[in-house]
Amino acid sequence: MSKVTDLNGEDSICMAPVDMDLTSVQQTDTPTCAEQQTMRVYLRVRPFSKEELSDNEDQDCVVIENSQTVTLNAPKGSATMKSSEKGIGMSLHKFSFSKIFGPEMTQAELFEDTVKSQMFDFLEGKNALIFSYGVTNAGKTFTIQGTPKEPGILPRVLDATFHYIEGHQYDGMDVKPFLRNGAQYLDPEQVKQERSVKAAIFASVKEECDPVRASSGSETLASSVATLSSSTSVNSQTVLATNPTDSSSSQFALWVAFFEIYNECVYDLLQPTLYTKPKKRASLRVCDDGAGNAYVKDLRWINIHNLGEAFKLLQFGNKNRSAAATKMNQSSSRSHSIFTMKLLRIDEDSVKGISEFSLCDLAGSERCNKTKTFGERLKEAGNINNSLLILGKCITALRNNQTDRMKSSYIPFRESKLTKLFQTFFCGKGRASMIVNINQCASTYDETLHVMKFSAVAKQVVQVIPDKPLESLSACVVGRDGKPLVRNGVIDSEALESFLSEEELLDDEDEADTSVLPQSGLVNMIENLKTKLLAERRKNLVQEMEIRKEMGDAMLQQLMESEELRTREIEELKESYQEKLENTFEMYKDAIKEHAYQSAMNNLEDDYVPLDEFTAEQEKVEALRRKVSELENVASRTRGGSPAVPAVDQWCQTQPSKATEDTVKVDTGDDRFKRLHREKCAIERMCEDKQELILSLEKRLMELSGTLQKVRDGFLEKSADLEVLQKKSDDQAKSMQDLVQQNVEKDREIASLKAELVKLSQESLVQAKTKRGLLANIREAVTSPRKTPGRTLRKTSKTVNH
Numbered sequence: 001m002s003k004v005t006d007l008n009g010e011d012s013i014c015m016a017p018v019d020m021d022l023t024s025v026q027q028t029d030t031p032t033c034a035e036q037q038t039m040r041v042y043l044r045v046r047p048f049s050k051e052e053l054s055d056n057e058d059q060d061c062v063v064i065e066n067s068q069t070v071t072l073n074a075p076k077g078s079a080t081m082k083s084s085e086k087g088i089g090m091s092l093h094k095f096s097f098s099k100i101f102g103p104e105m106t107q108a109e110l111f112e113d114t115v116k117s118q119m120f121d122f123l124e125g126k127n128a129l130i131f132s133y134g135v136t137n138a139g140k141t142f143t144i145q146g147t148p149k150e151p152g153i154l155p156r157v158l159d160a161t162f163h164y165i166e167g168h169q170y171d172g173m174d175v176k177p178f179l180r181n182g183a184q185y186l187d188p189e190q191v192k193q194e195r196s197v198k199a200a201i202f203a204s205v206k207e208e209c210d211p212v213r214a215s216s217g218s219e220t221l222a223s224s225v226a227t228l229s230s231s232t233s234v235n236s237q238t239v240l241a242t243n244p245t246d247s248s249s250s251q252f253a254l255w256v257a258f259f260e261i262y263n264e265c266v267y268d269l270l271q272p273t274l275y276t277k278p279k280k281r282a283s284l285r286v287c288d289d290g291a292g293n294a295y296v297k298d299l300r301w302i303n304i305h306n307l308g309e310a311f312k313l314l315q316f317g318n319k320n321r322s323a324a325a326t327k328m329n330q331s332s333s334r335s336h337s338i339f340t341m342k343l344l345r346i347d348e349d350s351v352k353g354i355s356e357f358s359l360c361d362l363a364g365s366e367r368c369n370k371t372k373t374f375g376e377r378l379k380e381a382g383n384i385n386n387s388l389l390i391l392g393k394c395i396t397a398l399r400n401n402q403t404d405r406m407k408s409s410y411i412p413f414r415e416s417k418l419t420k421l422f423q424t425f426f427c428g429k430g431r432a433s434m435i436v437n438i439n440q441c442a443s444t445y446d447e448t449l450h451v452m453k454f455s456a457v458a459k460q461v462v463q464v465i466p467d468k469p470l471e472s473l474s475a476c477v478v479g480r481d482g483k484p485l486v487r488n489g490v491i492d493s494e495a496l497e498s499f500l501s502e503e504e505l506l507d508d509e510d511e512a513d514t515s516v517l518p519q520s521g522l523v524n525m526i527e528n529l530k531t532k533l534l535a536e537r538r539k540n541l542v543q544e545m546e547i548r549k550e551m552g553d554a555m556l557q558q559l560m561e562s563e564e565l566r567t568r569e570i571e572e573l574k575e576s577y578q579e580k581l582e583n584t585f586e587m588y589k590d591a592i593k594e595h596a597y598q599s600a601m602n603n604l605e606d607d608y609v610p611l612d613e614f615t616a617e618q619e620k621v622e623a624l625r626r627k628v629s630e631l632e633n634v635a636s637r638t639r640g641g642s643p644a645v646p647a648v649d650q651w652c653q654t655q656p657s658k659a660t661e662d663t664v665k666v667d668t669g670d671d672r673f674k675r676l677h678r679e680k681c682a683i684e685r686m687c688e689d690k691q692e693l694i695l696s697l698e699k700r701l702m703e704l705s706g707t708l709q710k711v712r713d714g715f716l717e718k719s720a721d722l723e724v725l726q727k728k729s730d731d732q733a734k735s736m737q738d739l740v741q742q743n744v745e746k747d748r749e750i751a752s753l754k755a756e757l758v759k760l761s762q763e764s765l766v767q768a769k770t771k772r773g774l775l776a777n778i779r780e781a782v783t784s785p786r787k788t789p790g791r792t793l794r795k796t797s798k799t800v801n802h
């Protein structure tokens with residue numbers, strides 16, 4: 001496993017001033033110690049094109065003060081100038097760089113002063129990264145790749161590398177880069193496959209460069225190689241100085257890969273199929289090798305032996321790049337392209353060291369509004385800006401963590417594919433340097449200023465450079481059984497296969513590569529982690545149980561409370577309904593009593609005779625009786641010894657005709673007697689009638705009481721039913737709505753009962769009326785000569801008085 005140097009460690013901190021708008025910062029790039037230094041940030045200023053000059057783009061926006069300081073003057077109309085006019089910000093900004101390359105500087109000069117030191121690192125077994133950053137059309141691709149006549153950094157690094165390994169090249173293709181820092185032995189079949197893939201790529205490049213079609217491709221290759229050959233003298237002088245001696249048995253194999261990150265997807269630019277089916281490209285995964293190093297899984301690595309082959313691959317890959325025209329640059333590249341070289345040092349058939357050199361041509365850092373991008377281009381711009389934004393965040397976080405030792409802010413390397421792959425360089429496993437490309441155009445001033453500010457932050461990032469060659473840091477690979485997966489510097493395929501098959505159980509989502517390469521101590525670490533994991537799980541389980549118990553108790557409590565509340569509500573409802581029923585019952589009972597009383601009173605009213613009148617009448621009758629007996633006595637005395645006169649009643653019954661005849665003879669006292677007798681009979685009958693009426697009323701009252709009793713019984717029955725229903729509803733814990741429904745039903749029943757009661761009352765009324773009718777008939781029958789008995793009685797009384 002490669003050593004990870006802690007950037008936050010005390011001995012690795014290099015305090016640098018934090019100032020975005022550096023006015024007079026003159027930083028020296030001489031490393032303060034062998035192991036750490038600030039990131040090297042170079043500035044390259046592109047010359048104006050003819051079109052730009054004719055468009056009046058030259059407004060002295062960029063003024064190079066000296067080899068390390070540049071001043072930016074905001075042109076009229078730029079957002080920066082407008083802001084400064086409003087008092088926000090400044091119109092003049094100064095920045096310092098490791099070195100500034102003006103428009104007149106050549107590609108060779110740039111290479112000499114910037115890349116060469118990193119190239120030596122690479123040749124000596126260390127990792128290196130160079131990335132170009134800037135707005136679109138600023139000269140990034142020109143700097144990295146260059147033109148056939150002016151080759152950029154990449155062809156020069158390749159050229160220098162081939163010069164370095166000249167005569168020491170490893171011809172066999174059977175050792176190949178694997179994962180991020182490893183190597184893998186290939187069997188003859190795999191070697192065959194490698195050769196055929198390489199041949200297929202070269203064949204397609206050959207077709208493109210068909211001389212019959214007079215393509216510029218062949219010229220491109222030829223002129224590039226020729227240009228570099230002419231400059232070889234410079235390179236070879238320096239390279240040969242460090243060339244491995246002929247006596248050394250070391251051999252070198254150079255493998256290259258070319259890929260791009262487009263819309264956050266990684267595409268292999270050396271896939272032969274890409275040429276014909278650009279839309280069906282398969283994206284590759286960025287995985288972790290288990291030691292914290294990200295790598296592109298299934299990326300195609302091609303073993304190359306000379307500069308010509310390298311150019312062919314570069315040309316092939318460039319064809320596959322997602323190039324689309326934007327308003328600012330007709331051939332603007334919309335993706336981050338990364339060309340990676342891996343140099344394997346093989347000694348006596350074993351890999352002694354692997355080093356990596358990546359050159360990254362970032363996509364333009366322009367903002368959407370400036371480039372007038374739409375649709376797919378807008379999405380591209382978003383993704384480009386996003387990955388660059390995250391790169392900026394990472395660099396800022398790194399700088400902040402290093403500046404403030406107390407701080408340890410999160411560095412979002414994993415938030416973009418680009419930063420995932422760059423992470424290893426920022427974490428001490430190689431040296432990264434940045435070339436900032438700018439143009440001097442007034443129209444892109446604001447974007448250029450943004451780039452400069454970003455670079456000012458990047459320049460303060462401290463890098464820890466490993467002083468040991470990479471072989472000493474190379475991963476120690478062991479399998480599950482503890483046996484090393486790497487033998488003599490190369491990976492044992494069989495052991496690795498079995499290891500991978502077990503490790504593939506890892507979560508795929510996490511992008512964790514199953515091919516973890518543990519060191520010998522890693523097994524112990526895993527055991528420790530397992531123990532920790534178990535303890536953690538146990539703790540979690542206990543916590544979960546506690547939480548569940550708490551939740552259960554709370555829920556139970558809640559249930560009980562709601563149950564109690566519902567019971568209380570039901571009780572209240574029951575009571576209220578019972579009260580209502582009782583009230584209703586009392587009301588109807590009163591109504592019936594009232595009705596019965598009223599009926600009785602109505603009946604009595606018609607036949608009512610005040611007591612004093614009745615007594616007076618009785619006395620009159622008595623007086624009349626006495627008079628009758630007196631008269632009878634007088635009559636018997638008058639007849640002189642004649643048999644006694646029969647009683648009036650008897651006489652009236654037995655001697656009607658005789659009485660009628662005698663009427664003429666007897667005096668007026670007889671007539672009065674008869675009349676009184678009749679009246680007496682009438683009164684007696686009336687008394688009997690009243691007696692009967694009283695009896696019938698009593699009977700009716702009895703009947704009504706019976707009916708009331710029945711109603712009460714019915715009500716009690718219904719109440720009992722209601723209680724049963726309510727109990728049922730309690731038992732079944734029905735919802736309140738159901739209960740209300742039931743109560744509604746009960747209401748209906750009560751209503752029907754009420755209706756029944758009303759009906760019964762009506763019936764009793766009818767019966768009473770019928771009775772009254774019957775009484776009237778009887779009365780009429782008694783007082784047949786007269787029409788109204790009451791009045792007759794009174795008239796009679798009056799007559800008696802007279």
Ligand SMILES: Nc1ncnc2c1ncn2[C@@H]1O[C@H](COP(=O)(O)OP(=O)(O)OP(=O)(O)O)[C@@H](O)[C@H]1O
Pocket residue numbers: 045046047103134135136137138139140141142143329331332333334362363364365437
């Ligand atoms: N130093 C230079 N000298 C001469 N010409 C240059 C220089 N730098 C860039 N150019 C020219 O400027 C143009 C734009 O450059 P280039 O394509 O490299 O820009 P870029 O930043 O890579 O753009 P993009 O981000 O869109 O890919 C090209 O025609 C290139 O040849």
